[in-house]
Amino acid sequence: MKTPNHVAILAFDGVQVLDVTGPAAVFAAANDAAGQPCYRIHILSAHGGLVTSNSGVALQTQALSSTAPAGIDTVLVAGGSADGLQALACDDKARDWTTQASARARRYGSVCSGALVLAAWGLVRGKRVATHWEATELLGRHADLQVDADALYVEDGRVWTSAGVTTGIDMCLALVARDLGDGVANAIARRLVLYARRPGYQSQFSPMLTAQARAESGFSSLLDWVREHLAEPLDVERLAERAGMSPRHFHRRFTEAFGATPARFVETLRLDAARQLLAAQVPLKEIAARTGYANPGQFSKAFVRRFGISPGLFRETQGASHTA
Structure with missing residues (x-):
């Protein structure tokens, strides 16, 4: 970049602090990773000065009037408390500035x-x-848009929107990757000590997180064990033995707890792991072996049955820009 791109993040009283500081940290780290000032970050509010986040942390902001809307490359509105969002939505000054900047x-x-x-x-x-996820129903009341209740973030033309809190980091890493390449984005992820760069298609709730939220204490350790042994045979008999139950009793208890049979649950974990491996450009043969499928053909059939597209097409449309 010959000159820095100006990034505006709109804050307000009641803002979620990580919705501001997470994206800001990504763009600041991009400057360091690229070795040049690629982004200039503006933390803005309607009137400037201190705004108090919903966690009590105060953020210093610039007034919207201090920054010309015509010079902004990327505009992001942070989330926060219901009262704060309502007040922001009713603020004519904020609406007019953001409308001009977005145009x-x-x-x-x-x-x-x-x-x-x-x-x-x-x-x-x-x-x-x-x-x-807590705001999807309320957002869905707007009939003039489509809510993707599952994705971590969505790109639709010039519009980028993310799910809850830390997903703003994932989205901004994708924005940096689009501008400066995956190498810079991966360097930022390492600097921020992230486990992985999460692609937008990934669900707000991973199968493991959802299962852990529902799990009875008797199944908690089993879930962790299953995740670490996806390459091995995981039939009901083996899982029941691990849980210390008869196969019939285990099948009934497990299905009641998770709303899915053991076989369906194991397949979900395997295919979720496979999507990450596909995005990382791991060969199909290795993916099949690491996720418990006898061969690439068996894996491909299961993938198509669950997601409606082939692993190859999924890799083509999702893998290139989401390597970890």
């Missing part, structure tokens, strides 16, 4: 429940958008 910006969007403000301002009409 000229290369891209704009939101982090977490900030999508509710964009919707109230009519800036995501006809778009597919993501938001925090």
Whole structure:
């Protein structure tokens, strides 16, 4: 980049602090990783000065009037408390500035429940958008948009929206990768000590997280064990033995606890792991072996049955820009 791209993050009283600091940290780290000032970050609010986040941490902001909307490359509206979002949505100054900036910006969007403000301002009409899972029903009341209740983040034309809190980091890593390449984005992920760069298609709730939330104490250790042994045979008999139950009793208890049979649950974990391996460009033969399928053909059939596309097509459309 010959000159820095200006990134504006809109904050307000009641803002979720990580919705601001997470994206800001990514863009700041990009400057360090690239060895040049690629981004200039503006933390803005309607009137400037200190705004108090919903966790009590105060953030120093610049007034919207201090920054010309025509010069902004990327505009992001943070999420936060219901009262804070409502006040922001009713702020004419914030609406007018953001509308002008978004009309000229290369891209704009939101982090977490900030999508509710964009919707109230009519800036995501006809778009597919993501938001925090707790806000999906409320956002869905806007008939002029499509809510993706599952994705970590969504790109629809110039509009980028993310789900809850830390997913703003994932989305901004994708923005940096688009600008500066995967090498810089991966360097940032390492600097921020992230476990992995998560692609947008990944669910807000991984199968393991969902299962752990539902698990009875008797199944908690079993879930961890299954995740570490996906390459091995995992039939009901083996799982029941591990849980210290008869196969019939185990099958009934497990299905009641998770709303899925043991076989369905194991397949879900295997295919979720396979998606990550596909995005990382791991060969199909190795993916099949590491996820418990006898051969690539068997794996491909299971993948198509679950997701409706072949592993090859999935890799083609998702893998190139999401390597970890």
